[in-house]
Amino acid sequence: MAITKKDVEHAAKLARLALSQEETELYASQMAKILTHVEKLGTLDTKAVEPTSYTISPKTIFRKDEAKPSLPQDEILSNAPEKAKGCFKVTRIIE
Amino acid sequence: MELYNLTIHELHEKLKKKEASSLELTETFLKRIDAVDGKIKAFLTVTKEDAIKQAKEADKRLASGKDVTPLTGIPIAVKDIFCTKGILTTCASKILNNFVPPYDATVIKKLKDAGAVILGKNNMDEFAMGSSTENSAFFTTKNPWNVERVPGGSSGGSAASVAAGECAASIGTDTGGSIRQPASCCGVVGLKPTYGRVSRYGMIAFASSLDQAGPMTKDVTDSAIMLNAMAGCDPQDSTSIDAPVPDYTKALTKDVKGLKIGIPKEYFIQGLDKDIEKAVKEAIEILKKQGASVVDISLPHTDYAIAVYYLVATAEASSNLARFDGVKYGHRAKDAGGLMDMYCKTRDEGFGPEVKRRIMLGTYSLSAGYYDAYYKKASQVRTLIKRDFEDAFKKCDVILTPTAPTPAFKIGEKTADPLTMYLSDIFTISCNLAGIPGISIPCGFTKDNLPIGLQILGKPLDEETVLKTAYAYEQATDWHKRRAGV
Numbered sequence: 061m062a063i064t065k066k067d068v069e070h071a072a073k074l075a076r077l078a079l080s081q082e083e084t085e086l087y088a089s090q091m092a093k094i095l096t097h098v099e100k101l102g103t104l105d106t107k108a109v110e111p112t113s114y115t116i117s118p119k120t121i122f123r124k125d126e127a128k129p130s131l132p133q134d135e136i137l138s139n140a141p142e143k144a145k146g147c148f149k150v151t152r153i154i155e
Numbered sequence: 156m157e158l159y160n161l162t163i164h165e166l167h168e169k170l171k172k173k174e175a176s177s178l179e180l181t182e183t184f185l186k187r188i189d190a191v192d193g194k195i196k197a198f199l200t201v202t203k204e205d206a207i208k209q210a211k212e213a214d215k216r217l218a219s220g221k222d223v224t225p226l227t228g229i230p231i232a233v234k235d236i237f238c239t240k241g242i243l244t245t246c247a248s249k250i251l252n253n254f255v256p257p258y259d260a261t262v263i264k265k266l267k268d269a270g271a272v273i274l275g276k277n278n279m280d281e282f283a284m285g286s287s288t289e290n291s292a293f294f295t296t297k298n299p300w301n302v303e304r305v306p307g308g309s310s311g312g313s314a315a316s317v318a319a320g321e322c323a324a325s326i327g328t329d330t331g332g333s334i335r336q337p338a339s340c341c342g343v344v345g346l347k348p349t350y351g352r353v354s355r356y357g358m359i360a361f362a363s364s365l366d367q368a369g370p371m372t373k374d375v376t377d378s379a380i381m382l383n384a385m386a387g388c389d390p391q392d393s394t395s396i397d398a399p400v401p402d403y404t405k406a407l408t409k410d411v412k413g414l415k416i417g418i419p420k421e422y423f424i425q426g427l428d429k430d431i432e433k434a435v436k437e438a439i440e441i442l443k444k445q446g447a448s449v450v451d452i453s454l455p456h457t458d459y460a461i462a463v464y465y466l467v468a469t470a471e472a473s474s475n476l477a478r479f480d481g482v483k484y485g486h487r488a489k490d491a492g493g494l495m496d497m498y499c500k501t502r503d504e505g506f507g508p509e510v511k512r513r514i515m516l517g518t519y520s521l522s523a524g525y526y527d528a529y530y531k532k533a534s535q536v537r538t539l540i541k542r543d544f545e546d547a548f549k550k551c552d553v554i555l556t557p558t559a560p561t562p563a564f565k566i567g568e569k570t571a572d573p574l575t576m577y578l579s580d581i582f583t584i585s586c587n588l589a590g591i592p593g594i595s596i597p598c599g600f601t602k603d604n605l606p607i608g609l610q611i612l613g614k615p616l617d618e619e620t621v622l623k624t625a626y627a628y629e630q631a632t633d634w635h636k637r638r639a640g641v
Contacts, residue, residue, distance in 0.1 A: 071518045071522060075515060076477075076495075076502050077514065077515070078496075078502070080503075083511070087511070087512060090512060093574055094573065097461070097462055097465075098465065098466055101536050109539060111538060112538040114394060114590075115350050115590025116590040121394070121395065131257055135257040138255070139255060139483065139485070140483060141486075141487035142487070148482050151493055151494055151497060153494050
């Protein structure tokens, strides 16, 4: 399975990762090797097979839709890299 | 025997008979951590003051005699993947190197409610991605049986801390073998319950359809005691199973007469270490002598499990780890140009190489044009793997296999090639894909004196038969009584 540098750069952009040149090249070769290994799945006929995402729970567990107290605002913000006026602060996104 | 080498149930007896207080036990383990953890490196954080406070509370509870559980006053450790209120929780990642959760994971809350004393947070592979703890952003944990070897992973710190007597027990998480494989490497008991048996709330997510928490203990009785406290439906986890929780210690009867043990031919393959093969075959004979019978079974899609796993787990990881963006908690890159630049730099600086590799693989396989060929295909083959087990369990009650194809490998031996590292999970991965319970228990040592693990897999929600089989074998042998000479 060939993976180009361009493929890796595209995936890195989707994944929001600023990869270095060396990382891009390393991942291209390693991902190619791993994806070659997974190619064996192609030998199985799965046309009539339903995919499995969750194995055991036959149904979603619902709970009552009740209003309950949530964590206090200052505790929620306690780990914020930057905060202002009770909000998470990020750099300006609208010019 | 030294106090720090005792099991939960032995320590509980001492507490009940007032031969020791929880404070004494806690101080014993803290001293033991001071003495050996410089060598073993099983802890990322030791919470000495909190532990002493909790021990004093436990002693009050023990003195009153009210509401005493088998875990009241017992000092345990927890993997650094569980959110602990007010205590640094890093998941062994730089991106969370300053994260102090404002709440406890449900499992932590349950263990605290039972009166357990928490000594600290165990090292692990970053975000539970790895089989050796070598992917921890901070340091590699050493195997207490041989410090040149890895303790296994990802719950390697948990396994090593139990094996080195730094705690009475620990808890880990298992996405593809991360409890059972390190248990096998360190000669302890590691149980992965049925998917949904234990709440995942507050457990930092790696692959949500596979992750499950479980106990890591010195023997099978302790495993049952811990599972009693951990299991149960949780309104905070919509995938937790709403089924009654039995008293798992009642399953420890040694009675395996008529039990049908399935032996899958696909697990006794080329590349399986000779000492391990011999030990597992001897274990089968021991259970046969106690009245169990053996059935040959086949799990025909075993060979595809690693391929399925590394597509499903990485896809789920790529979306789960999207939350680490430098906005709400954790590391944020300095001097970024704008929001997009901040995201990309934060994540590049914060994640280690293996985590990035898996995010990249997952993002790639989910991206436009590849979804059907990779993620969907893997999910379909996952159905076939699950069906293999359903068919097998029509013929047997439990399945016996080696936990890992080799004993603990040398530090540095497999870091160069990710695929070689992935292949060390070959016997543990299918269990997660099928959602069934599995345990690893000690079943001998290699010629080089490295522990060997026996894996017992069971039907969904049938932890009782798994524990019963494990207990019957354990009680007929002495492996669980050996301690690493640290």
